[in-house]
Amino acid sequence: DIQMTQSPSSLSASVGDRVTITCRASQGIGSWLAWYQQKPGQAPKSLIFAASSLQSGVPSRFSGSGSGTDFTLTISSLQPEDFATYYCQQYNTYPVTFGPGTKVDI
């Protein structure tokens, strides 16, 4: 199975900060990577697919980049509603696997 790691596991930030989360795959996955946001007590929300394509309705302050094994999710200016846990997911190979998550709090 492809193992996904994320760093940091958690971070503290302030409104307006630029935030970057890193995701690494144990082997190359091309651009077959997605990012999801989950707030406490809620279902995940889809943010990005194909490493850098925004899902419909996702604010443009979110962006993704990378290919192969190293990927990043960037929030250009953190907003109060962005405090959440973020997960990456590879879908290059079965089984599909998620990263362990990065918690972004105040």
Next chain:
Amino acid sequence: QVQLVQSGAEVKEPGASVKVSCQASGYSFSSYGITWVRQAPGQGLEWMGWISAYSADSNYAQKFQGRVTMTTDTSTSTAYMEVRTLRPDDTAVFYCARASVGDGPIDHWGQGTLVTVSS
């Protein structure tokens, strides 16, 4: 708009089975598949498998093969996920989610169904 509405919370004893439903609306059900994701309390997301609503082809994560069955009913645009021989460590929120292909990204999620396994 796309909606996936799941069945309500369940409490089951160890050894029992549970069947969670996921009713889809707002899109052509047969044009997509349904992915199931498990989240244990305080833990991350775990992909369980995917089923095509068009062909009923499915793909399961190895750890769930033989104990989990995913099905769809195109007449009611509903997907089902059954877990048999429940154990206490199966206690989790189960999510259904829409994905066009099994090895593809999720674009919409259900609200989740909490299954508690306890004697």
